[in-house]
Amino acid sequence: MKTLGITAAIGALLMTTAASASNLTVYSAHGDEIFGPLVSAFEEKHPEIDVEVIVGDTGALFQRVQAEAANPAADIQWGGAIQSFEAFAELYEAYDSQEAAALRLRDPNNKWFPFSLFAQPLLVNTDLVAEGDYPTTVKEVLDPRWNDTRGLVLADPNHSGTGVSIVSGLASGLGWEFMTDVIKTARATPGSTPMFEAVRDGEAAIGWINEDLGAKWEAEGLPVKMVYPTDGVTVQVDGLAIIANAPNADNAKTFIDFILSKEGQTLSTALVNRRSVRTDVTPPEGLPALDALKLFPAEEPADVIKAKFTAILEAK
Amino acid sequence: MLTKEDLGMTRKQNPSSNGLSVSLEALEICFGKFQALHATDLNIRDGEFFTLLGPSGCGKTTLLRCLAGFIKPKRGRILFDDKDVSQIEPWDRGIGFVFQNYALWPTKTIARNVAYGLEMRKEDKATIERKVRETLELVELEHAADKYPGELSGGMQQRAALARAVIIDPPLLLFDEPLSNLDAKLRVKLRRDIRALQSRLGLTAVYVTHDQEEALDISDRIAVMHQGRVAQIGTPREIYETPVSTRVADFVGKATFLRGHAVSADAFQLDSGAIIQGAMTFQTSPANGRVLFSRPETISIVAPGEGDIDGVVHEVSYLGNLTRYVVTTGCGQNILVEARCVAQQGDRVGIRFSEMKVFDDLPDTKMQEEDL
Amino acid sequence: MRNSWKIFSLFCLAGAILLVAVPQIWIVVSAFRQDGGAFTIQLRQGEMMLVSEDVQRFIPRTDGQEDITLERPDGFAASVSNKGDNRIVFKTSEPLTIDPSSAGSRLVLNSDNASFVVEQTVPMSIFGTPTAPVFEARPVDGAVEITHAARSFIRFHDRALSFSFGNFKEFLSRSVYLEAIKNSLIVTIASTVLASIVAVPLAWLVARYSFYGRSMLIALITMASISPPFLGAYVWRMLLGSNGLLTAALGLDWTIVGLHGVIWVIIWLIYPLIFLMSLDSFSSIDPTLRESALNLGATRRRAFFNVEIPTSLPGVLTGLYMAAMAAFSDFGTPFIISLDLVILPKLVYTQFLNETGGNVSIASTGSIIMLIIAMMFLAMQRVVLAGRSFASVTSRKSELDRPGTALKWLIYGFGAIVIGFAFTPHVFVAITSFLEWRAGTVTTVMTLANYSTLFTEQLNAVWVSLSTAFAATMLCMVFGLSIAYVIVRKRFRIIGPALNGLVMTPYIIPGTVFAIGFILAFNQGPIVLTGTWFILVLSYFVRMLPFSLKTSEAALYQIHPAVEDAAMSLGATPVRVFLGIVVPMMLSGAITGLTLVFLHSATELSSTILLYRPPWTPMSAVIFQNTISPGANFGYAAAMSVLMMVILYVPLAYITCSRKKTLV
Numbered sequence A: 001m002k003t004l005g006i007t008a009a010i011g012a013l014l015m016t017t018a019a020s021a022s023n024l025t026v027y028s029a030h031g032d033e034i035f036g037p038l039v040s041a042f043e044e045k046h047p048e049i050d051v052e053v054i055v056g057d058t059g060a061l062f063q064r065v066q067a068e069a070a071n072p073a074a075d076i077q078w079g080g081a082i083q084s085f086e087a088f089a090e091l092y093e094a095y096d097s098q099e100a101a102a103l104r105l106r107d108p109n110n111k112w113f114p115f116s117l118f119a120q121p122l123l124v125n126t127d128l129v130a131e132g133d134y135p136t137t138v139k140e141v142l143d144p145r146w147n148d149t150r151g152l153v154l155a156d157p158n159h160s161g162t163g164v165s166i167v168s169g170l171a172s173g174l175g176w177e178f179m180t181d182v183i184k185t186a187r188a189t190p191g192s193t194p195m196f197e198a199v200r201d202g203e204a205a206i207g208w209i210n211e212d213l214g215a216k217w218e219a220e221g222l223p224v225k226m227v228y229p230t231d232g233v234t235v236q237v238d239g240l241a242i243i244a245n246a247p248n249a250d251n252a253k254t255f256i257d258f259i260l261s262k263e264g265q266t267l268s269t270a271l272v273n274r275r276s277v278r279t280d281v282t283p284p285e286g287l288p289a290l291d292a293l294k295l296f297p298a299e300e301p302a303d304v305i306k307a308k309f310t311a312i313l314e315a316k
Numbered sequence B: 001m002l003t004k005e006d007l008g009m010t011r012k013q014n015p016s017s018n019g020l021s022v023s024l025e026a027l028e029i030c031f032g033k034f035q036a037l038h039a040t041d042l043n044i045r046d047g048e049f050f051t052l053l054g055p056s057g058c059g060k061t062t063l064l065r066c067l068a069g070f071i072k073p074k075r076g077r078i079l080f081d082d083k084d085v086s087q088i089e090p091w092d093r094g095i096g097f098v099f100q101n102y103a104l105w106p107t108k109t110i111a112r113n114v115a116y117g118l119e120m121r122k123e124d125k126a127t128i129e130r131k132v133r134e135t136l137e138l139v140e141l142e143h144a145a146d147k148y149p150g151e152l153s154g155g156m157q158q159r160a161a162l163a164r165a166v167i168i169d170p171p172l173l174l175f176d177e178p179l180s181n182l183d184a185k186l187r188v189k190l191r192r193d194i195r196a197l198q199s200r201l202g203l204t205a206v207y208v209t210h211d212q213e214e215a216l217d218i219s220d221r222i223a224v225m226h227q228g229r230v231a232q233i234g235t236p237r238e239i240y241e242t243p244v245s246t247r248v249a250d251f252v253g254k255a256t257f258l259r260g261h262a263v264s265a266d267a268f269q270l271d272s273g274a275i276i277q278g279a280m281t282f283q284t285s286p287a288n289g290r291v292l293f294s295r296p297e298t299i300s301i302v303a304p305g306e307g308d309i310d311g312v313v314h315e316v317s318y319l320g321n322l323t324r325y326v327v328t329t330g331c332g333q334n335i336l337v338e339a340r341c342v343a344q345q346g347d348r349v350g351i352r353f354s355e356m357k358v359f360d361d362l363p364d365t366k367m368q369e370e371d372l
Numbered sequence C: 001m002r003n004s005w006k007i008f009s010l011f012c013l014a015g016a017i018l019l020v021a022v023p024q025i026w027i028v029v030s031a032f033r034q035d036g037g038a039f040t041i042q043l044r045q046g047e048m049m050l051v052s053e054d055v056q057r058f059i060p061r062t063d064g065q066e067d068i069t070l071e072r073p074d075g076f077a078a079s080v081s082n083k084g085d086n087r088i089v090f091k092t093s094e095p096l097t098i099d100p101s102s103a104g105s106r107l108v109l110n111s112d113n114a115s116f117v118v119e120q121t122v123p124m125s126i127f128g129t130p131t132a133p134v135f136e137a138r139p140v141d142g143a144v145e146i147t148h149a150a151r152s153f154i155r156f157h158d159r160a161l162s163f164s165f166g167n168f169k170e171f172l173s174r175s176v177y178l179e180a181i182k183n184s185l186i187v188t189i190a191s192t193v194l195a196s197i198v199a200v201p202l203a204w205l206v207a208r209y210s211f212y213g214r215s216m217l218i219a220l221i222t223m224a225s226i227s228p229p230f231l232g233a234y235v236w237r238m239l240l241g242s243n244g245l246l247t248a249a250l251g252l253d254w255t256i257v258g259l260h261g262v263i264w265v266i267i268w269l270i271y272p273l274i275f276l277m278s279l280d281s282f283s284s285i286d287p288t289l290r291e292s293a294l295n296l297g298a299t300r301r302r303a304f305f306n307v308e309i310p311t312s313l314p315g316v317l318t319g320l321y322m323a324a325m326a327a328f329s330d331f332g333t334p335f336i337i338s339l340d341l342v343i344l345p346k347l348v349y350t351q352f353l354n355e356t357g358g359n360v361s362i363a364s365t366g367s368i369i370m371l372i373i374a375m376m377f378l379a380m381q382r383v384v385l386a387g388r389s390f391a392s393v394t395s396r397k398s399e400l401d402r403p404g405t406a407l408k409w410l411i412y413g414f415g416a417i418v419i420g421f422a423f424t425p426h427v428f429v430a431i432t433s434f435l436e437w438r439a440g441t442v443t444t445v446m447t448l449a450n451y452s453t454l455f456t457e458q459l460n461a462v463w464v465s466l467s468t469a470f471a472a473t474m475l476c477m478v479f480g481l482s483i484a485y486v487i488v489r490k491r492f493r494i495i496g497p498a499l500n501g502l503v504m505t506p507y508i509i510p511g512t513v514f515a516i517g518f519i520l521a522f523n524q525g526p527i528v529l530t531g532t533w534f535i536l537v538l539s540y541f542v543r544m545l546p547f548s549l550k551t552s553e554a555a556l557y558q559i560h561p562a563v564e565d566a567a568m569s570l571g572a573t574p575v576r577v578f579l580g581i582v583v584p585m586m587l588s589g590a591i592t593g594l595t596l597v598f599l600h601s602a603t604e605l606s607s608t609i610l611l612y613r614p615p616w617t618p619m620s621a622v623i624f625q626n627t628i629s630p631g632a633n634f635g636y637a638a639a640m641s642v643l644m645m646v647i648l649y650v651p652l653a654y655i656t657c658s659r660k661k662t663l664v
């Protein structure tokens, strides 16, 4: 006990000297491998701004921002489907960035900004599925052959923005009749990461994946294979936003401008293997061109998707 | 902390004593609705060894704890000498308490346990050390000073507890069945030690026990308690020889109770019809005499037909100095006899009573036994 | 004397209200409040229809091309009529006004008893030039005319809240929620029963027998009681999942993912709790009790069942209760180990911390139902313990028996299995911290890089963890001991149970939910603590106090009140009695709880991730940052976990070993 006391006392002393001088706080749902390079580049360009990043789970961050709304601690929230930002729109400050003109898409209310864009192909576990058996279309996820190999997983849109964009996109492209069968067949995971990892770890034979992550896993030689179905691929847009009443709103705007700028987007495309949201930045190598894919962006809003999903599950 | 002077203690009555007198005036104790002690008056003299005796649950501990201040009375007063202490907190009463389970503190050594009361009185280190040594010598535990309670036997622990209580030089020492967790032989030795220590220190002691033999052995006076009431107060001899009720008679010592009714001042007819004649003391009006009582050592065994009544020896137990017989009379009543004579199980013998008392009723326990 | 304890308990009650009731009252409030419901209409090529799945609390009356009418059970009615030309008119049974906060594609319309948020969503386009949906509103005779995009969804959501039991009705009638309750009970009961089958006999053997390595065994099991956050579940999945290392090595076709896996992992998380608390109470049985039973002719077996089990029951039951509650509220294990299993803590967590909007009312209702179930467990424990007086003065040390050879090897075998399973995650992490991780999977390349980054970048986290955990432990010691005393000895009629209930509540509130309450309470108003060192300390203190309280209570049950009377009669005031006599006696039992407090505080994650703000970043947050995203650097997290284990385990092992030698 005594030794502990001394250590703690020294610790407390040491800490009081560690002062923080940051003037831009970012809540990030992305890991260090994504925000790290971009934040470094930003700080280099704007030496007067010192960025502090707090990493959290996407859902937890939305709730943290909401709980802190009366006296916000952070300036930027970064990471999460734009549908999620849309659902929490009250928490954010509108900003009319001059970079917005070059974007593929934007929030009509200027609350959120797109950060990156990625398709969501199918992911197959190659230990469980022989090469000749890979599906070529989304329709094939209903094939009974997956039943023998731990089946299909789908992120529950009630808990996952990724789930919303997959269900919403596929429903708009292939119809609710098909989607109903998919929902009844699949196991619903409580988030997108559990879905990705279920296929990677062989807990399921097939599921969907964000293409940047899938490409990375393939490159690492993990037992997974991405398949872009010919009959339809969904796309998701990942966003960021300025928190309402942010303590450092001006720095936050500078940060948004940087992320949306051609420079920032070129950098993120190169570093993090994601497609740019700008029309004037070429996509990263190795990913198929968007025009070559039959794309189904989300159409129905999240609340509708969630209600329909739950209704189908309960009828199961 | 009250000193003896604060308590208004006057040494006049008994200048050799370091004790105090205790008076209860209409003292009542309740736990919620349950009345643990009914209005009780009691005077304990300065320097007296006073025992509360009674069956388990009769309220002895409760009364003792009330003397110590752990329980506040509902009504009535407690006087130490002439000072009302009823509302004084236990830590201000300055009296010693010895517990049944010793209640030594396992985290402190014996010396630290014993020193505690002096530390609370902020005595200086040297005094504490000296007094602890002296007190441990007094209870013959000087070698165990640095041991922990867990390393001592039960008897040693109780002596340590005694040392801890007497070191503060209390005018009043309270004991709550201090010996009941010890084996029989140690019990006898220790109770003599306790008594010797008490007389030597000249303090007043109130001692709780349910063991009548222990009570008779060491007490100046005894209060026999029953269901929250004091049934009789007296010297051991008075309690034993002239119990005021069958209840007291039954609880203190062994006895035979025979049912019937008194037919005259010196004749008692048993339910079986047999008539016993002789001198008998009436503890009730002769018209109400329903029970004949006799102690086993006052009864003798004689040849059949020569005694007051005949019977068959049913049980024999050899006690060394005496032999105990259970003699069953013709109508099935058992008579307990302790005598020096020779009779075998199954012998037909005569019984002769020499000291008899007549009471109006049987104690509850006896009645149940007979009904069985 | 009564009074000063009463004042103290009132002070504690006030503190508990400030730190538990006030921050968490929002859960209760939102569980009993329901919004006015919602519905969505879809517009396409001039046609309008109701999205029948997304109609909440309203009942559609007509669903025509021109007109949609809905009614609520309380009589409130709403209708939407399609005026063509991309215009609709929204009308309710009460006149509507347009709120000035309306902006963009979000409209707020108020009436006497309703407050509608109307939102328009248009299909996302990533190739065309974005067009803002036309969303203009204009009052028309108490109704509102709204313009919309040709293709759009419009959702009407009445956010006005009213008191209602509706959430509970919904929770107890829908199959998914009932399934969650059932699964939670299965997991709690199965894992507690199985863990106690492992822990109680082992605790008894260790309490009764002396053998080489005894204190080491105790130290190891204490250490096993913590593992860095989520780690156990992750590693078990890596080992025994369908592609797991062991599964592959043994050529099995099986997976740990599922209900059985959740139970398995939780067993190894909770058995140390049962073991430690049972050990404490088995060790402190007054040996004379057992001996006198044996002297009176009881067989060893009868002495065990008639004397040892009854007298050690409070400690064992406390252990079972704490373990059951830990199993009941564990959210991390099912989150990682079960893909689609619905279970209460996971349900509550995912409904609260939801990136798609969640359902706070249902999450709150779930929390309340968890609280009620937890209270039932507590009541069960109380009923079993009620009316028993367990006090025995341990005045003599238990002599440890020497086990026979067979028994000795039984103990060793038993101990080895238990420790082996409990430490599997730790060992695995320790090994992998020296390996290179890529894309969230481990390779066979040896490296020290994980450690070098750690020592250059994140050592501050060590101080934050240790200092916050230490401060929380000290607070838990002071208040755990004294509140236990108030509850067990003073038995104040209302204050006692209220205090007990409030102090125990945080134990079963999921950490994240708890943290949201803390932010709501301490981010504005008179006390602003968010982002400070103190809020971490307070959160650990309040969340871990139950450990300290329960072990202190169990210790106190074994102290005979006479030891206090003895001190009092010697002139000690109640305060001195408590500090000088009772506390030292309680400490030897309470130290188990305090050790747990320290370890759990130093590794706490679920509330930390919402409450910490640099520079007060504790180790657990660093580990978490490097585990959550699929591309994270697990190697770094593994290295930090190892550092954490070394920092916590080495002194712990030392303390445990030396303590068990001197005190027990």
Ligand SMILES: Nc1ncnc2c1ncn2[C@@H]1O[C@H](COP(=O)(O)OP(=O)(O)O)[C@@H](O)[C@H]1O
Binding pocket: B031, B034, B036, B054, B055, B056, B057, B058, B059, B060, B061, B062, B063
């Ligand atoms: N704290 C208490 N609360 C309620 N009843 C009590 C309490 N202490 C003792 N009693 C009751 O008072 C009566 C006398 O108890 P006690 O004084 O301990 O008896 P004993 O003569 O065996 O020492 C018993 O019936 C007992 O149940």
Ligand SMILES: [Mg+2]
Binding pocket: B057, B060, B061, B062, B177
């Ligand atoms: Mg008693």
